[in-house]
Amino acid sequence: MNENTPESGLSLDPDNWGDIRKLGHRMVDDMIDYLASTRDRPVWQKMPDDIRSSFHEPLPQISNNPAEVYEDFRRRILPYAVGNTHPRFMGWVHGGGNVIGMLAELLAAGLNANLGGRDQAPIEVERQVIRWVAEMLGFPKDASGVLVTGTSLANLIGVVVARTHALGSHVRQDGLQAARLTAYTSRMAHGCIAKAMDVVGLGTEALRMIPCDASHRIDLPALAAAVARDRASGAMPFLVVGNAGTVDAGAVDDLAALAAFCRAQGLWFHVDGAFGAMAMLAPSLRPLLSGIELADSVGLDFHKWMQVPYDAGCIIVRDAATHLAAFAAPAHYLGREARGLAAGSPWPCDLGTDLSRGFRALKVWMTIQVYGTARLGEVVARSCALARELAARVDDEPALERLAPVAMNIVCFRYRAASVNLDRLNADIVADLQEMGIAAPSTTVIDGCVAIRAALFNHRTLPQDIHALVDAVLTRGRARTEEPGTAS
């Protein structure tokens, strides 16, 4: 093996490559075992206080043996993750990850590619992923896009592109001046839209939260009225954010109607498709999203319903020139070399806020290639079938009450009992299930009621897991209402 020689100086490469190879193989073996045995573990366990406080060690000055640091990972980190690889993790909106994606992360880190720009194969991989997204959504072949951490940032970029489109690119130098831009989305929209309005300097008050119908879809007459009201008051409506899968109940707005409204009104139409856009992979679900192909831009995540390991989201913009105009510094991208490493403009750094960026495209590219969109679409369709099965079971159980329609893969329900505070009871049931490691739903508030929310995203979830969730909810509900002593 290559021993460190005086010439190798201060390199961080190991003295003995054989040792690190052995350790690397062990890490790969252990993580494959970890994924293979996910079902056998509790979904989650609370980190003990002594382990939590052990993370206060000071900045290490001297070298440590990599094998010991790895042992430390196994002891202090591995057992206390959130558990979203587990088939009974049903909380929030979390993807389950996949083993090819995990291995792709190893390859990407080995290359240590910086995808800000330059003439390199990894950027071609990212461009291909963007073309695949365009194909999946029914966007033009030459749509522009860039991978980002997640849909929060994708939506932020969407707001910036819409703003620049509305005001012209001089807004990038002059700022908003007196322009009173207003945007519209439904009350069910994710909080990151308001945050984007805040960050961009438009203010959250300029985001009109439009009421929804009984199916949690944006109320179109209310939207039209709000836009008219704002125009009459001298504001400048510029953007509608449609929801393809709301975070509470998975509702999908009437995207075709929103697209038509936006076209008639000259408004930018952005779709938050964080998880719902992946329904395009399932032929049975695709009609739900009809109209998404008409959007000006879409934000979506690979790390949720497509099961790519965190983090991997994407913004795609129909008109490439408009996207570029919002972020590129023309002096930079026009001034780049036509040959050598500095060729290949525009670069990903011209399409968003990051300059240095990792090779997150690789895990997306490998996941899509290895499983294919047919199988990934079946995973999506099965999540929806499981949600229907769960909803049917909830509807059959007298002690349970469903609180929202099931549009796709999210079921909101609660345990009912006489003369107790149902909000407290249902929040306690969810915390019990999480702490017992049986299942991990989360809570949400639907029409003012605390709901147990089961969001079915994990490709490992089976019908038995759905029934285990319901059984555990019933057991805890009874225990908490029938034996006062246990209801702490």
Ligand SMILES: *Cc1c(COP(=O)(O)O)cnc(C)c1O
């Ligand atoms: C998860 C989610 C987001 C935020 O996406 P991140 O990837 O977490 O940044 C936005 N909108 C919806 C509907 C979501 O489900």
